[in-house]
Amino acid sequence: MKIPKVNAVHYFDKWDLSRHLGRYRDVKEYLPETYKYTPLHLKKMLKRNPIIYLKAAIGSMGTRIMRLESKGNKYKYSVYRKTLQTGQSFSLQRVNHKVADFFGNDQVIMQQGIRLIQVNKGNVDMRATVQRNSKGKLEINSIAVRIGKEGFPITSSRTGSNIVRLDEFMEKHGNHYSDKLEDKIHQFLIRIYQRIEDIYGPFGEMGIDFGVDTSGNIYFIESNAKPAKDSLYQSFDRKTIDRAFRNPMEYAKQLSGFQS
Numbered sequence: 001m002k003i004p005k006v007n008a009v010h011y012f013d014k015w016d017l018s019r020h021l022g023r024y025r026d027v028k029e030y031l032p033e034t035y036k037y038t039p040l041h042l043k044k045m046l047k048r049n050p051i052i053y054l055k056a057a058i059g060s061m062g063t064r065i066m067r068l069e070s071k072g073n074k075y076k077y078s079v080y081r082k083t084l085q086t087g088q089s090f091s092l093q094r095v096n097h098k099v100a101d102f103f104g105n106d107q108v109i110m111q112q113g114i115r116l117i118q119v120n121k122g123n124v125d126m127r128a129t130v131q132r133n134s135k136g137k138l139e140i141n142s143i144a145v146r147i148g149k150e151g152f153p154i155t156s157s158r159t160g161s162n163i164v165r166l167d168e169f170m171e172k173h174g175n176h177y178s179d180k181l182e183d184k185i186h187q188f189l190i191r192i193y194q195r196i197e198d199i200y201g202p203f204g205e206m207g208i209d210f211g212v213d214t215s216g217n218i219y220f221i222e223s224n225a226k227p228a229k230d231s232l233y234q235s236f237d238r239k240t241i242d243r244a245f246r247n248p249m250e251y252a253k254q255l256s257g258f259q260s
Contacts, residue, residue, distance in 0.1 A: 004255040006248055007225050008201030014222060015057045015109050020199045021220070027195050030188060030210075030220045037108035039096045046070040046092075051113030053153070054099060055222075056106040066102055067113070067153035068095065078153045086151070114219045116211045119173065121150040125211040125221060126166065126185075127231045130193050132204045134250035140189055141244045144231035145169040163234045177216050185210075188218045196223060204251040 018034040021027055035041055037054060045052055050071070056064030069076045075095045078086045079102060089095050099108065116123045125148075129141040143166040148155035155161045170182060178184075189208055197203055207227025211219050232244055 005201075006204040006252050006255070007206075008197070008203055010225055011058060012223055012225055013057050014055055014059075015107065017196070017199070017223065018109065021192075021195060024195050024198075027191055027220070030192065030218055032114055032219050032221075033112035035110050037099070037110050039092075042096065042099075042110060043092060045110050045112075046075075049112045053111045053113055054103070055109050055111060056103055057109055059106070064103065064106065065154055066099065069113075078151065080152060080154050084152055114211050115213050117173075117177075117214055119147045122148040122152070122161075123155060123211075124148065124169075125155050125209060127227075128185075128189050128208045128210070129227060129229070129232055129244055130189055130206050130208055131244070131247040132202075132251045133247050134254055136251065136254055138190060138193060139247065140186060141247065142232050142236050142240055143185065143189075144235045146231060163231050165235050168235075177212070181212070181216060184218060185212075188220075192220055192223070204255075205248045 015034075015036060018031065021031060022034075033045075033049065035045060046068070051067070051069045054066040054068060059065075063081065065079065067078045074088055074090055075092060076086070076088045077095065077098060078084065087098070089098070116125060118124060124145060126143055126145050128143045131139050131141050133139045145164050145166055145168075146155035147162040147164070147169075149161065152161075166182065166185070170177075174181070188210065192208060193203070193206055196206065203225070205227065207224035209221040209223070211221055213219065229241070229244060232241060
């Protein structure tokens with residue numbers, strides 16, 4: 001019907017997105033090693049990476065993620081479903097059975113575990129809300145830093161993570177990192193956003209999850225075409241929250257050519 005869309009698609013297939021992004025040289029440095037899951041590939045992946053994350057190709061809110069760690073001949077796994085669930089096995093075959101039980105018929109990807117920066121032994125990652133405004137220009141609305149609990153495979157607000165603004169985090173912990181890190185993060189966000197648009201078409205709004213490793217390197221984790229704003233609510237002021245809801249409406253108005 002030739003109706004313009006605010007977002008080109010309403011969800012991302014993590015495997016499809018990773019495969020396409022890998023074709024662009026200017027974002028390759030941000031991409032963790034990622035493959036489709038098979039029992040054979042899992043064994044090979046664990047030889048290269050002692051920590052990996054298994055994720056449903058289509059899934060959100062951190063409910064379809066398993067962390068797997070190889071230590072000698074022992075495998076430790078953890079998932080979060082209302083509560084943290086952990087286990088271990090000396091058999092990779094039993095681990096594969098656990099993967100099958102947890103993910104069912106979902107297509108699953110394997111992703112290199114990033115040595116994320118930590119606070120009190122909890123992993124730290126970030127959620128940026130990036131949008132187009134009333135003029136169609138890209139705008140980084142907010143960057144929330146999620147400080148996870150020790151041992152948890154995800155940093156979702158549902159797990160009780162502490163959530164703060166990026167500037168607050170840098171003020172408290174930034175002495176360990178380059179003073180140019182914030183600028184590098186902004187460049188990364190705009191570049192990833194534009195490359196995703198090159199693949200699928202224009203977007204008025206996107207949630208971009210990413211992490212910074214202990215060496216200050218930035219890694220893309222995933223993107224959300226329907227970003228939840230719980231992290232935004234827990235860390236930002238009313239003005240920023242209001243703008244996060246107003247931008248997509250004003251962008252839609254600009255797309256439609258409607259003039260009030």
